[in-house]
Amino acid sequence: MSRLFRICVPATSANIGPGFDVVGLSLSLHLNLSVTVPAPSDAPYQPPTITYSGEGADEVPLDAYKNLTTRVALYVLRCNNIAHFPSHLILHASNEIPFGRGLGSSGAAVIAGVLLGNELGQLNLPTERLLDFALMVERHPDNVTAALAGGFVGSYLKELDDEASEAASVPLSEVLPEYPPNAGADWGLSPPVPPLGIGHYVRFGWAPSIKAVAIIPRFELSTARAREVLPTMYSRKDLVFNLQRLAVLTTALAQSPPDPELIYEAMKDRVHQPYRKALIPGLPEVTSRITPATHPGLLGICLSGAGPTILALATGGFDAIAEDARAIFREQGIEIDWKVLDVVGGSTVERDP
């Protein structure tokens, strides 16, 4: 019997201002994967066939040993003593999440890969273990946790003992080596198995009237590049500035009706946005000129993830917020697209009977 299943993973916006590497929000753009596992046969081994449509279709590798999602799936399988993809596997991805814009496309691809490995190997891993695998690949928990669990989520990484820290800090190239595409070839050493219970999370409340306006510049900024510009040390003043705001924000976004004055100030940040402004012309102007006073309905505005997308949380006035952001970006020679998004549930897997 062949098996068919579908995996659906949401986009995410991480940080929400002061919660750098801590909070994430799942949003209504999705990466969908349709998978067919043919019934076992005596035919010679054939590697997976991948087709892909939507965002990133012109740049994503269709070789299962190079594609992020399938490489992650193979990592999960190999950690569970399954050396190969099933023969003649067929995958189709259709993707709504733009690449390199700060909307969690790589986190979604990683979660899709973990869920794919879990389904292909029929491993029945619990959510906590799925998260461990994801955290071996995407080392900051905010996007992957929100993409897996859904909603407005806060997470931390557990302090590990020396042995577990070593296992969790191996370079990505060892976790996800590019394998030879020949099933008979030498597969090398076993991959590093994730320590147990690396990531922990909690879901906060979310006021149903709050929507997310994603203002998406038409250029890509890799998360790796946007992390390189961050300092390794912060002043106590800046740290306290962020902690105070994050503590207020996690509850303020659950209150109905939401309080714009409280939220606007609570979405300010001194840990990552000031350092990223050189990579995103127009960022300080957009976040300072669009306020609840000038734009009724606006609650707060920040960089989405590592950028360049700007996230405006609002209960109305979406057109004015986005069109004024468009005008400010245009002064810098940057064009944008924008979408009003809902906060959605986490990843799902549907199996055909």
Ligand SMILES: Nc1ncnc2c1ncn2[C@@H]1O[C@H](COP(=O)(O)OP(=O)(O)O)[C@@H](O)[C@H]1O
């Ligand atoms: N659906 C996908 N399938 C395969 N690879 C993906 C997919 N989505 C994202 N990626 C990989 O992740 C990269 C973007 O990651 P990153 O720089 O972290 O930006 P983002 O903010 O979108 O997560 C893409 O260039 C691509 O290599």
Ligand SMILES: N[C@@H](CCOP(=O)(O)O)C(=O)O
């Ligand atoms: N906390 C991370 C989040 C990166 O999110 P992405 O959507 O840009 O991948 C960071 O700010 O670097």
